[in-house]
Amino acid sequence: MKLDITKGIQRKGIDVPFEIEDAWGEDHWNGDTISYVRPVSFSGTYMLADETVIVRGVARAVIESPCARCLAPTETSVEAEVSEAFIRDIGQEREADDDQYMYSGHVLELDEAVRTSLLLELPTRILCKEDCRGYCSQCGANLNINECSCQKDLTHRNPFSALASLLNEDEEV
Numbered sequence: 563m564k565l566d567i568t569k570g571i572q573r574k575g576i577d578v579p580f581e582i583e584d585a586w587g588e589d590h591w592n593g594d595t596i597s598y599v600r601p602v603s604f605s606g607t608y609m610l611a612d613e614t615v616i617v618r619g620v621a622r623a624v625i626e627s628p629c630a631r632c633l634a635p636t637e638t639s640v641e642a643e644v645s646e647a648f649i650r651d652i653g654q655e656r657e658a659d660d661d662q663y664m665y666s667g668h669v670l671e672l673d674e675a676v677r678t679s680l681l682l683e684l685p686t687r688i689l690c691k692e693d694c695r696g697y698c699s700q701c702g703a704n705l706n707i708n709e710c711s712c713q714k715d716l717t718h719r720n721p722f723s724a725l726a727s728l729l730n731e732d733e734e735v
């Protein structure tokens with residue numbers, strides 16, 4: 563996602579509106595593979611103050627990720643405010659931990675700033691529906707589709723399995 567700032571260079575100190583879109587494909591987040599279902603859009607204004615470009619706008623994306631319980635592909639609409647300063651790279655040595663965004667020439671590379679803001683807006687656990695029941699830990703059935711009989715079996719079996727584990731403990735001593 564690139565922003566051409568030629569207009570802003572010609573008119574320093576003035577807010578220049580912009581609107582860009584970019585198709586991003588796959589990404590990684592929280593250990594999951596996610597994908598941007600539609601092109602990511604970013605619109606707002608930028609302004610040049612000396613050699614620094616101030617970019618302010620709103621980014622929008624639809625992100626598909628696996629449901630935290632049943633792994634079904636789940637779409638989430640995300641909207642994030644982005645407000646960042648980009649400093650012109652004039653080839654000076656910089657601190658290793660300096661995470662300032664840089665630019666050179668007349669083009670800003672916005673991917674990192676926009677991506678970071680969008681992913682911060684994602685909920686920590688994405689569910690396909692609020693009451694997703696996930697998979698049975700015993701038999702692996704998808705409980706959204708099928709009721710399994712594990713829970714019933716468990717209550718029947720319980721007295722015996724409790725006894726069995728008692729016997730095992732005795733043996734180990």
Ligand SMILES: [Zn+2]
Nearest residue numbers: 629632690694
């Ligand atoms: Zn689910």
Ligand SMILES: [Zn+2]
Nearest residue numbers: 698701710712
């Ligand atoms: Zn089951």
